[in-house]
Amino acid sequence: MSLVNLAHVCSHLNNAAKARLGLTSIPNSQLHLKLCLALQNSGYISSVVRGGPSPPPPHIILGHPTANDEVQGVEPVTQTNVASRRLWLGLKYWQSEPVLGKVSMVSKPKRRINIDVAGLREVIRGEKSGYVEGLRSPGESLYLSTDQGILEARECVEKKVGGLVLCRVL
């Protein structure tokens, strides 16, 4: 679990959203994939597709690459091509503003921050807990790496699991 690469991903997503890109790619890894799926689950990004160095072909109807494209087909991951795989993310915009406004790391490569459920309860109530600031704006989310996968902070409280705080999305 390289938080250095995750920090690069966060910066890249911020830059891509500021540049109003519709499709961007990040290096492929299990952590990145799970985080992107969590972001997609929360509605921050529109699509997550694992592809090669060039963008995967768009869906014939939807107009953007999809993971379950039956017409174009999705290239399977093999031992020979896994190193060249990238995650292609569809970014969302609403009223000329990026939906994924600002992604910032909470844990740093040199200082990993873990939080328990009691602390998370305070955080989602808007209070500061330890090194983690509260979620005080509407639509703000915090993503944690737990032993049940990468979850949003409110999901963690529902499932009563704590974990490593990855990043904050506003």
Place this chain on the structure above:
Amino acid sequence: MGKKTGADWSSGSAENFGDFRFPFQFDFATSSSTPPSPFPPRPPLFTTLSSPTASAAGQRAFTPSTTMSLARPARCLFCSFTRATPTGARVPRRQFHASPPSLSDRKPKFANMKASNLKTLDQISRDLKTDDFKAYTEEEKAALKENYTPEQLAAIEAGEAAIDPKDMAEQFSIRRDPMKLHYLDDMSTIEPGVDKAVKAPGSNSDYNAKLKSDDDFVGDFARFFAEMPENANAGDWVRFLETTRVTVGKEENELSPHSSLVPDLFGPGDSMNGEIPLPQVFPKDRNQVRESEEMTDALKRLLLSTGFSVSYIKSLKTKALVSHSVVNQTRLGKVRRVYCLSIAGNGNGLLGIGEAKSEESADAMLQSKYRAIRSMQPIPRYENRTIYGDVKGKVGAVELQLMTRPPGFGLRCQHLIFEMCRAAGIHDLAARVSRSRNPMNTVKAAYEALMAQRNPEDIARARGQKLVDVRKVYYSGRV
């Protein structure tokens, strides 16, 4: 006593409007085996099955159900005979409410009717014919005889004969002309709450009463002599003197005037000199004078461009927050002018800032105020008291953060942001200004931060997810 309106109103249940079915004293007369006491019987001291607090339930456990008691509403004895016996044993249960327990085997108040026999009021009034108002048959008269004395019966028959059935058919139908009322009313009674109340006069006094003049007395005498009988005696003269009034106005005022010890109060519209002063809702020419004083060209242009009225612009909260002199260095020397930054808000969600420069400080202030009014924009407010979430603003070196706060927190922030919040109608807010605290840039950054709030509706639409305000759910929308 109305005419019999036939069986069309409801399927035969209202055969006769005039018969009382079972008078109440009948119950007491027949149930005299248990002498009625003025107090309801005490509940048993030890009730194993019923709660000691529920006296009605304890009462029911104590006495058989057919015995008449004062604790329960009086009911007809015959009805109690026809009542079906309860299927299961009636177990007194604990009552969780104060109302008396309903008896499940109680007869319904109204007989069941088939839907096919029911009619709407419109149908009834449309179908009303003269034949519907029939005279009483012999059987009905015999039934009436059981309840009414012969004198009452004679009065009923006389009343029936006095009204023509044709008139009844016309009068009883529901009006459909354009002047009809929008509610059903037979106008025969004064309904409290609907009709205008007819009140007794509040007082006997008539402040507008005055003594009769000589001419009035001459007229009275003339009428007396004109109407005097042939053989008039002294009694007529005395009666005339005693009955002739000496004042004009309300008669009660002269006959039983109020005492000087307890004088009457003026009613609405009464006055000592008879004039009725009209209440003045709007003070007359106060606004007009002010308008003419201040109606400048700049104000006219402001009215024209914004479409606001003069009174609305006067009601706006404007304040000059920043003012200092600025210098422009030219070839000819320094040109001093006054810079002013003002805010304007309506105290209910609108806020604008305006800045102006002028040689005169008063002119700069006025210009900046008008510009602030022109630039007023709606500020998103959560529950009309605070902001949505924490927001940041940055202008120049001023960086500030505005923080949402719970109800009753107040405005805990520096004076510039306080004034802006007051003008915008924000009541709960905290603010922190970091780095520089330049007043002009602070105001601008605070405005930028206020405008940078994100609407939760937009966030939900953008993310395609449902967002719920938990506070609103908890207080069921009454916050």
